[in-house]
Amino acid sequence: MRRFTCSRLYYPVDMGGTPIKPRTKVASATKSRQSRRIWGLLAEINNYSAVRPNSYDFYIKQEADILTRDEFQKLTQKVVILDGATGSNLMAQGMPRGICTEQWVIDHKDVIQKLQKAYMEAGSQIIYAPTFGGNRINLEKHGLEDRIREINRTLVSYSRETAGTRCYVAGDITTSGQFITSDGDYTFETAYEMYQEQIRILKDAGVDLIAAETMINIEETLAAVDAARSVCDLPIMCTVTVEADGSIFSGGNAAEAAAALESAGADAVGINCSVGPDQLVSVVRSIREAVSIPVIAKPNAGMPAIDDQGNAVYSMTPSDFARHMKVLVENGASIIGGCCGTTPDYIRELVHIL
Numbered sequence: 176m177r178r179f180t181c182s183r184l185y186y187p188v189d190m191g192g193t194p195i196k197p198r199t200k201v202a203s204a205t206k207s208r209q210s211r212r213i214w215g216l217l218a219e220i221n222n223y224s225a226v227r228p229n230s231y232d233f234y235i236k237q238e239a240d241i242l243t244r245d246e247f248q249k250l251t252q253k254v255v256i257l258d259g260a261t262g263s264n265l266m267a268q269g270m271p272r273g274i275c276t277e278q279w280v281i282d283h284k285d286v287i288q289k290l291q292k293a294y295m296e297a298g299s300q301i302i303y304a305p306t307f308g309g310n311r312i313n314l315e316k317h318g319l320e321d322r323i324r325e326i327n328r329t330l331v332s333y334s335r336e337t338a339g340t341r342c343y344v345a346g347d348i349t350t351s352g353q354f355i356t357s358d359g360d361y362t363f364e365t366a367y368e369m370y371q372e373q374i375r376i377l378k379d380a381g382v383d384l385i386a387a388e389t390m391i392n393i394e395e396t397l398a399a400v401d402a403a404r405s406v407c408d409l410p411i412m413c414t415v416t417v418e419a420d421g422s423i424f425s426g427g428n429a430a431e432a433a434a435a436l437e438s439a440g441a442d443a444v445g446i447n448c449s450v451g452p453d454q455l456v457s458v459v460r461s462i463r464e465a466v467s468i469p470v471i472a473k474p475n476a477g478m479p480a481i482d483d484q485g486n487a488v489y490s491m492t493p494s495d496f497a498r499h500m501k502v503l504v505e506n507g508a509s510i511i512g513g514c515c516g517t518t519p520d521y522i523r524e525l526v527h528i529l
């Protein structure tokens with residue numbers, strides 16, 4: 176069992192997009208910076224995405240490819256394109272804040288499939304099933320825990336139907352929104368069991384791999400990797416969200432997390448959400464130097480500004496995003512996509528520039 180020292184400063188992520196006040200008082204200087212990040216996280220839910228090789232060597236999926244862990248290492252020696260944001264795009268399509276995203280997506284199959292199809296047409300080779308908040312602890316907040324199997328299976332089936340044989344489908348998982356302690360309600364074992372349950376369902380539903388994203392705590396991410404390794408042989412990609420200096424919300428930094436996760440058996444590590452790609456060059460380089468597995472970069476479309484209605488507005492254009500993402504590839508990222516604020520246009524531009 177691995178233990179990390181984490182500070183008590185922690186912002187739970189409300190999957191429906193409602194901001195939750197921090198439990199710990201923070202200095203106001205860091206507070207505004209962190210609250211901007213919170214807005215980025217809150218707009219977060221998932222993301223989605225064909226392939227057009229040019230100057231970079233792209234992986235091209237063959238119809239009969241089955242994604243073993245060995246196969247994953249081979250394919251990721253080339254640049255692999257992920258999808259872009261899901262949450263911010265669902266909100267743009269009318270998903271209200273504060274509701275259970277997973278239930279809303281189940282009720283709006285056409286919206287998610289249209290978005291995922293657009294990502295595939297833009298060049299995504301791995302799309303994330305909209306199962307982000309489909310763990311028992313999050314579903315309990317909405318009284319939906321008894322439907323955990325049905326919800327995850329239905330959401331995977333939507334993505335599988337869209338992906339066909341053109342694209343891989345990742346089972347998406349994230350933080351419970353709780354902080355791991357050794358003596359409280361949420362221990363390493365609780366997290367481990369929560370992830371085991373969801374990952375087992377995702378595997379049975381037919382995902383090609385697991386993606387743990389928007390993780391904000393190293394220990395909880397390790398629980399997810401241990402859980403994945405205990406219930407399946409699927410590859411698992413892990414991304415944490417970081418500040419521009421590489422630090423993680425609850426303690427530690429991206430390079431430390433990456434090294435620990437590689438030792439635990441993660442198949443690729445990196446960052447998602449966070450800030451814009453322009454601020455992540457040294458973070459990506461530090462992760463690249465810390466591990467021998469592929470490095471993932473799935474950042475936001477820049478830092479969000481908050482408009483009068485309280486909505487997060489991302490300022491980076493698709494071409495600026497793609498230009499900065501190319502620099503991240505030059506610095507060691509090989510599995511790339513976008514998070515909050517990105518759309519299929521960002522993925523198309525990214526494929527175009529590489």
Ligand SMILES: [Zn+2]
Nearest residue numbers: 219448514515
């Ligand atoms: Zn995000």
